[in-house]
Amino acid sequence: MNRELEHATSTTNACKLCKPMGACLAFRGIEGAVPFLHGSQGCATYMRRYIISHFNEPMDIASSSLGEKHAIYGGGPNFRLGVKNVTEKYRPSLIGVATTCLTETIGDDVAGFVGEIRKKAGRVDGGPSIVHVLTPSYGGTHMEGFHAAVRATVEQLAEGGERGDRINMLPGFVSPADIRYLKEVLADFGAEATILPDLSDTLDGPALREYRKLPAGGTSIREIRSMGGSRATIEFGRTLEAHRTAGAFLAERFQVPNHRIGLPVGIRETDRFFAVIEDLSGRPTPERHAAERGRLVDSLVDGHKYIFGLRAVVYGEEDLVAGIVSSLAEFGVRPVLCASGGESGLLAGAVHALTEGLVDEPPIVRQGADFFDIGEEAEDLSPDIIIGHSKGYHLARRLGIPLLRVGFPIHDRIGGQRIVHLGYRGAQWLFDSLVNTVIAGRQASSPVGYGYY
């Protein structure tokens, strides 16, 4: 089932973004942080442009603006000047430095630069913490960059200490609405949690009359420092590289037990998540969440007639794909093709585990895929619907079938940041959206046109 493609040389219409962009997103979820790219200024500009087109929010990324001269003689002086200017202008609590292709190729020693700055500043002047992460775009996708930045943050900031009652929550790259949902769930269990990163306010803020250079919200540095003393970590992601995650680091360095589970998308993955919090909090699932699950299952009973047996193509970030596929299998929809630009090597296993027993024929799983591959394959599979981010638009248009937008980037619909993908609530949204998309399609193409469905 896991057909490795005869790999085309060129990547045509990629299904992944670049590594430093993921790192910038993660840093944006830390309170008072300014993401900083060490490289050519074009990287910062393009990534900002892309992130903003999804979130419709300010997204500052500083750059050391290297030019040809620095490519030859090294970017140290620009880096120091850049950090100084960001410090003076923003008074940030943290500068999250990510490297780029340029600085990785010329071999700039960013760890060394940061060390010097730290030594010079000491702790006394109250300057920003600096976290750095190596993110050449030729070494992974935006998801590797995101997770690497979370790991680097924890590695460079977390301290041990007395074991407290808090839970570390490492959700991965989910929407601001997803984070708000997680907060609600954790609060309803009475669990005190540190969510890292927390994009819920920093990339989905209210309209204001006075702009704040550093948006409100984000995980506080104080909380991150104390993550080594938490009683447990919950980390989402079946396709993470097991020993290289922030959760793994906290377990190894500070013996914080790590509960790595799949992204809680769909019923069973969410059940697993709730089971873990029940365990950790010692409380049963609060009634309102149990009721949410109940209503979800009730709606499946009501609505499955519209979508049962539908054939779906799903693409995007590996963990989200796994979660969506799991949900589809629960809804009675047949995922026929699951694809991602990521290459963890773990997607096929995750999809298999999550669909086993629910589908007759396991879906084709393709990692390292681009939209050229997905298109070629999809044409033979006669799908009814496509689920993924905005980049599948052309494919959907060509095949004449609807695209239901989830994940990132969504730049041809409004409100990507407000989609709840997670939990029973997210599954409910997915189910309703799916059913209504199908009904709308039938109404539009019906020669008669019915007002009842």
Place this chain on the structure above:
Amino acid sequence: MHQGSDEKREHGPDPAQFVEEVVRDYPAKVARKRLRHIVPVSPDGQCEIQANVRTIPGIITQRGCCYAGCKGVVIGPIADMVHIVHGPIGCSYYTWMTRRNQAKPREDGQYYLDYCFSTDMQEDAIVFGGEKKLKAAIREAHEIFRPKAISIHATCPAGLIGDDVVRVGDEMSKELGIPVFGFACEGYKGVSQSAGHHIANNGLFKHVVGRKDIPPDGYAVNMLGEYNIGGDAWEIERILNRCGISILSTFSGNGSFDEIARSHTANLNIIQCHRSINYMAEMMETKFGVPWLKGNFIGIKATSKTLWKIARFFEDPALTQRIEAVIMEEEAQAGVEIAPYRGRLAGKTVALFVGGSRAHHYQDLFKDLGMKVIAAGYEFAHRDDYEGRDVLPFLKVDADSQNIEELKVDKDPERYRPRIDDEKRKRLMAEGVISTYGGMMPEMDKGAVVIDDISHHELEKLIERFKPDLICSGIKDKYVIEKWGIPSKQLHNYDYGGPYAGYLGAVNFARDIDMRVNGPAWGFITPPWKKKPILEAAFGAAA
């Protein structure tokens, strides 16, 4: 509805004092540098400004890179070619139709704008070199798509590891028998996307222009520096066609390789975006004798003025008559249609910080709407775009620009054909019809502030002190501006609207600006429970 704009227009801040305030928060060295980029327009309109120099690290800039200017802006929109990016995935992904440069397939059906090709460079290429994979990618694209031509674009790592895309292009041209050409537009070159424009101009001129000698019938012009964002080029084409003028080629919105290949046979080049394409106009004039004029199709009056210039260039009574008729009819129609919007917008203030031309072009359109431009600046333009081309002989070439090749161009011994005689040429130049561009600053109101490559900090200060009713910018600062409660209009991608060029475009623009500035949402920002105490306090103070 917007915060007390009437008062501030009369008592706006003193520009000189504002400039001082803006740089006060900077470290001394930064302040000294930035002072040369922030200039109030003086009463005689003669001002000097610093532009096209390196951005200071750590200052949030809107600027992009050399690759962005070459692949993203100039070459990418050519729709019937395959464009391959040699580098890691991000670079190509970020230029995947993000600029909304539209195009229609021509008869041969070759159309690749929906595609985004990348060699997706991985670690092994960094160590062992990536040319082999690049060649394989080119062969593959040729095999699958059979395009008429292929361009290759270098990114930072490609250049650093020594991959030579120009040589690979030459080799692959020979192997495949179609034009394949490389652009050494590594992101770290130059100070902004502007370097990439120049490199793109050079490549197009060397490899495409002059390939096909098919002379046009009648009056045929090229539109240079028109990228067809939101369909602008099509509105321009509609107007020119009505006048009896055809567009032979557009550089490069709705662009076609075949049309650019014969562009040197046109009667006239009309430059829309001077910054990104003036190199091409000069080279085409030197080699083939095609004169150029600077036009502007943004704004009702500006469009008419451009048409007048074209009429004066051709000096054909029949053509002039047609142009006159078109102007009369279109102006009248557009005037009627914008009137209601103008009624709600006149007197409002606007600031524009965008691009290398648009900050100038849109000032004409705002004049049509009765709005007042209080500040403007370019993101990546040069001094000639601010001060006019007369300043060109005095520009110093700095280290960053030195590395961008200046093509040596000579008269083509066979194909050079002067379109006008020397005497007419001199006359038209003296009249300001051809070969001149006066720049943005002389046309601005005295006391308006010009800020080159504006930083976030400067933008914030400007908002605080001037409280403009509207700020035009790009997507990167749009949402910063709107968090201040100030409407912002994107003039790069038009907030996905458009066309805004020509007469119909002006009406679209008026409608879109009206809904942005006068839309109800702004009135809801402050919730009632926050308004209340202020009222009470005010009453208290009065009592």
